[in-house]
Amino acid sequence: MAGRRVNVNVGVLGHIDSGKTALARALSTTASTAAFDKQPQSRERGITLDLGFSCFSVPLPARLQPGLPLRPPPGTAPAAAAAAAVTATAETQTEAEAGLLQFTLVDCPGHASLIRTIIGGAQIIDLMMLVIDVTKGMQTQSAECLVIGQIACQKLIVVLNKIDLLAEEKRQAAIDKMTKKMQKTLENTKFRGSPIIPVAAKPGGPEAPETETPQGISELIELLKSQASIPTRDPSGPFLMAVDHCFSIKGQGTVMTGTILSGSVSLGDSVEIPALKVVKKVKSMQMFHTPVTSAMQGDRLGICVTQFDPKLLERGLVCTPESLHTIHAAIVSVKKIPYFRGALQTKAKFHITVGHETVMGRVMFFSPAPDEFDCEPLEETFNFEKEYLYQEQYLSKDSSTVEDDKKSDQPVEKWPKQQWALLEFEKPVTCPKLCLVIGSKLDTDIHANTCRLAFHGMMLQGLEDKNYTETFLPKLKVYKLKHKEGHVERVIDDYGVIGRSLFKKETNIQIFVGLKVHLSSGECGIIESGFGQSGKFKIRIPDGLNPDTKKLLTTTTTKKRAKAGKGDVSKEDEVCSKADPAQHITISLYFKRYVFDAQKRMVQSP
Ligand SMILES: Nc1nc2c(ncn2[C@@H]2O[C@H](COP(=O)(O)OP(=O)(O)OP(=O)(O)O)[C@@H](O)[C@H]2O)c(=O)[nH]1
Numbered sequence: 001m002a003g004r005r006v007n008v009n010v011g012v013l014g015h016i017d018s019g020k021t022a023l024a025r026a027l028s029t030t031a032s033t034a035a036f037d038k039q040p041q042s043r044e045r046g047i048t049l050d051l052g053f054s055c056f057s058v059p060l061p062a063r064l065q066p067g068l069p070l071r072p073p074p075g076t077a078p079a080a081a082a083a084a085a086v087t088a089t090a091e092t093q094t095e096a097e098a099g100l101l102q103f104t105l106v107d108c109p110g111h112a113s114l115i116r117t118i119i120g121g122a123q124i125i126d127l128m129m130l131v132i133d134v135t136k137g138m139q140t141q142s143a144e145c146l147v148i149g150q151i152a153c154q155k156l157i158v159v160l161n162k163i164d165l166l167a168e169e170k171r172q173a174a175i176d177k178m179t180k181k182m183q184k185t186l187e188n189t190k191f192r193g194s195p196i197i198p199v200a201a202k203p204g205g206p207e208a209p210e211t212e213t214p215q216g217i218s219e220l221i222e223l224l225k226s227q228a229s230i231p232t233r234d235p236s237g238p239f240l241m242a243v244d245h246c247f248s249i250k251g252q253g254t255v256m257t258g259t260i261l262s263g264s265v266s267l268g269d270s271v272e273i274p275a276l277k278v279v280k281k282v283k284s285m286q287m288f289h290t291p292v293t294s295a296m297q298g299d300r301l302g303i304c305v306t307q308f309d310p311k312l313l314e315r316g317l318v319c320t321p322e323s324l325h326t327i328h329a330a331i332v333s334v335k336k337i338p339y340f341r342g343a344l345q346t347k348a349k350f351h352i353t354v355g356h357e358t359v360m361g362r363v364m365f366f367s368p369a370p371d372e373f374d375c376e377p378l379e380e381t382f383n384f385e386k387e388y389l390y391q392e393q394y395l396s397k398d399s400s401t402v403e404d405d406k407k408s409d410q411p412v413e414k415w416p417k418q419q420w421a422l423l424e425f426e427k428p429v430t431c432p433k434l435c436l437v438i439g440s441k442l443d444t445d446i447h448a449n450t451c452r453l454a455f456h457g458m459m460l461q462g463l464e465d466k467n468y469t470e471t472f473l474p475k476l477k478v479y480k481l482k483h484k485e486g487h488v489e490r491v492i493d494d495y496g497v498i499g500r501s502l503f504k505k506e507t508n509i510q511i512f513v514g515l516k517v518h519l520s521s522g523e524c525g526i527i528e529s530g531f532g533q534s535g536k537f538k539i540r541i542p543d544g545l546n547p548d549t550k551k552l553l554t555t556t557t558t559k560k561r562a563k564a565g566k567g568d569v570s571k572e573d574e575v576c577s578k579a580d581p582a583q584h585i586t587i588s589l590y591f592k593r594y595v596f597d598a599q600k601r602m603v604q605s606p
């Protein structure tokens, strides 16, 4: 096991100026090329503009070493067995043999305008440190980071920074108070019960001498050690790396540094830069200044290639040739982010982060057909065989207004277990087949103090064909349920009535001929033809009218005729349009219309 190195990626996220970079600096011993606001613009503005990477290592804790019994052998008391195992390791292994636990810190920017970078950073981490300025508590971007963490990350540590700013005599009380507050905030998240730790990453602030020792850092390292688990890494599948920096080294070539998102890579492999459609051979590789011959998922890596201008690529993806697809639209599963205020409307535009790219896109939400609301969600596939119901907006408890409830006979109480969206991008985007999708309203005023992240989900199907509206969308069986209502005007005979108010005068009734309708008096009918010029129509009742219906209709019609004068059709119309409670036999027409059916057919269930 000598030299074994386990890498854990730790994100440092939080509101602007909470002290993320100071914390990463305090934690790190080995800084990689891009750490600590090395960009000149970053230095000038005093804010982090890009992801910063640095790392530090500790001896691999015994509990993470392979070979130790995870469960005590039968018949041994658990505590004794664990203690025996730990002692055995300590006695028989030197530090080098035990291996190293390397923490790669991903220092994210805090500025609201850089949220795309933050989302990208969050997708490569195993554990998130949420840095909170203890004197300020949760701020807008701390909340957004918490949302992103819940979507992209499994574990959290809350770091209360700048405790040196608290008056000494009240310090502990203030820390306790903020700890309680944070516990309460986490209560409603998947990070309930996560550890909260106080530190001062840069006591005294920017003017303080570098010699000022940070506080609470060794406790934080112990906490990180105890929270770290060996991430499950999978070397199989296509290689994909998120590149965050690209630069040239004289006499060597061009180096792209980044984090491997999936698969593995070896010296001599061909890799593609899909944004530029170029393929290059891997000439050499390094992990934190150490040459390596292969690397896999989760590793931080620098790849050196030749004859490639670093100016062409600043951030982006490198992958196994042809393993990514460039898509114009996508079908994704969606979940609304509860903190997002307002409804998610179909046809609205959102900033859509697909994997590591963000583009503008228009959405259309749809749900299962009502009788399938209870179906268990399909996590990674989309079933094209099924029919889906178009939604004007994402269905959620907070989107049903009182008005909606009034409109329907019963208040809606059922919610589908899964909903989807069709996303249509303003420009094509290159991404892995199954990747995270986040929809946000980044044009919201950053001072508005609201969560800009609106929904998240998984990409289930990318549409590569530019002409997808013609070639692909007709396969997507999303329908709108249409409902039209009219009234029976009069009886023709035992098997027929004339209806009105279902169509407009200019409607081509011919296309509705043959559709089923229901009368509120219980009969079923079929639209047979138009009648006259004012949008009226004939309905055939195959089973005949009920005697009661006929009686009711005959009496009201006779009354009206008497009033209106014989044969005066226009006057009769006038009278009929006035409400007559006796004549309120309504005609209901229900049909489905598939959103992507070019012929706009009307379909009724058998
Ligand atoms: N007093 C005090 N000041 C601190 C502490 N940590 C950081 N600061 C100061 O807070 C300011 C912001 O620190 P940074 O580390 O740049 O904050 P950041 O969160 O990385 O900022 P962005 O990346 O721009 O979002 C700097 O002036 C730091 O010197 C601390 O523990 N105590």
Ligand SMILES: [Mg+2]
Binding pocket: 020, 021, 022, 047, 048, 107, 108, 109, 110
């Ligand atoms: Mg910073």
